[in-house]
Each structure stands twice: as C-alpha cells, then as structure tokens.
C-alpha cells in the first residue's frame with residue numbers, strides 16, 4: 491500500500507511526512523492561487539529535502555498545461571514523478587513521456603463528481619494510450635472544485651471507473667484514518683496501488699503533521715503493512 495501525502499511547503503513538513511512512513515510527498519507548482527503553491531526553486535529545494543530523508547520521493551503536483559514549463563521544473567528539481575491534477579489534454583501526457591527524463595512516472599488524475607461521473611470520461615483511454623503510468627481517482631465538488639476537496643468518493647463509482655481503465659491507480663478524496671473500512675471493496679481491487687491524502691494528514695495548525703499522517707498510514711496499511719514498492 492503506497493501512501494502519498496500532498497502539499498508540503500516546508501522542510502519540516504517533508505520530514506514529518508517521511509517520519510510517518512509515507513512513500514511520496516506532493517509539491518505543488520502551477521496551482522494558481524493554491525495555498526500550498528511553490529515557485530520552481532522551492533520545489534527543487536524541498537525535493538532535495540525529501541530525497542535526503544532516504545525514504546520519501548517528491549512528486550510534482552500541478553494543474554499546469556505548458557509542457558516546456560513542467561519539463562523545466564522536473565529537470566531543475568530532478569523529479570521522477572509528476573501528477574497532472576487538472577484538465578490537461580492527453581497530448582501533454584504524450585509530450586512528457588517523449589521529452590521527460592527516462593523513467594519519469596506520470597500520474598494522470600481522473601475526477602469523480604458527486605453523482606459518480608468521471609469528469610474526464612471520454613479521455614480515459616487516450617490518457618492511457620498517451621503513456622500515463624498510473625491513474626489517480628480523486629473527487630470533484632458539486633461546484634466543480636478539484637484538489638483537496640476533503641470529499642470521499644462512492645466506492646461503487648471508484649470500482650466502475652477502475653473497470654474502464656487498465657493501469658494501476660491511487661485513491662484520493664477525503665481519505666483518512668476513519669474511513670478505511672468504507673473502501674474494503676476497493677482495497678481488494680488488484681490494481682489499487684495506494685492512497686493520496688491531503689486534509690487528513692494535517693494537524694490543528696493546518697500543516698502536514700507526523701501524528702496525523704501516521705494515523706492514516708496505520709489505518710490504511712493495516713495487515714497489508716509494508717511500505718509501497720513504488721517508492722524505491
């Protein structure tokens with residue numbers, strides 16, 4: 491069970507996430523107006539801090555659509571993971587696959603609305619053909635908001651979406667220590683690779699917090715116990 495925690499803005503948060511036993515830490519860049527958005531040089535600095543922990547890998551999380559800009563951030567920070575969290579076209583996935591560093595892991599996010607419909611529905615197969623490595627199923631709010639909605643998906647809608655895909659996937663959207671059992675059917679899915687968490691990994695001050703992240707890790711890894719294989 492791979493665990494990613496999203497939205498670090500300081501080295502202390504990166505270390506807290508690593509200390510909680512997670513595998514991946516999300517660093518935002520190109521999330522205009524987002525409270526945890528970082529400049530490219532800050533992404534590079536925090537990516538270095540993540541690598542120095544020896545256990546947690548940095549992930550560029552972005553709404554950006556400009557391939558040249560994203561490739562420059564990936565290159566400057568020496569990143570091996572990018573998470574396309576917005577409504578980027580399949581051609582961006584193709585371009586990152588073609589021009590990105592060898593081994594770059596491209597995660598394309600698909601959003602489920604409150605009725606269980608996938609907002610990127612017609613493009614799902616195209617993202618896979620374009621060279622995405624992983625999908626990430628997250629929720630969209632009724633008003634169209636995406637990213638850290640804190641809203642959980644209906645497990646049946648997750649399974650329906652999984653049935654329309656072939657790649658491994660991560661689960662996100664209001665994931666916390668309290669709701670692991672709601673997703674028992676999803677946990678049994680052979681292509682579920684792990685979870686991605688923002689809100690529930692934050693402490694009372696709103697910063698990423700070792701105790702809050704550890705509670706999520708313990709609840710979701712359970713007897714499946716081991717650290718995610720994709721972190722190495």
Ligand SMILES: O=C(O)c1ccccc1N[C@@H]1O[C@H](COP(=O)(O)O)[C@@H](O)[C@H]1O
Pocket residue numbers: 496497516518521524551552553575626628636637638639640641662663664665686687688689690
């Ligand atoms: O965390 C954000 O606000 C965010 C902004 C832009 C892109 C992605 C973002 N986070 C993603 O939100 C989900 C989970 O959030 P939550 O646990 O429901 O609060 C996850 O995929 C993060 O990568």
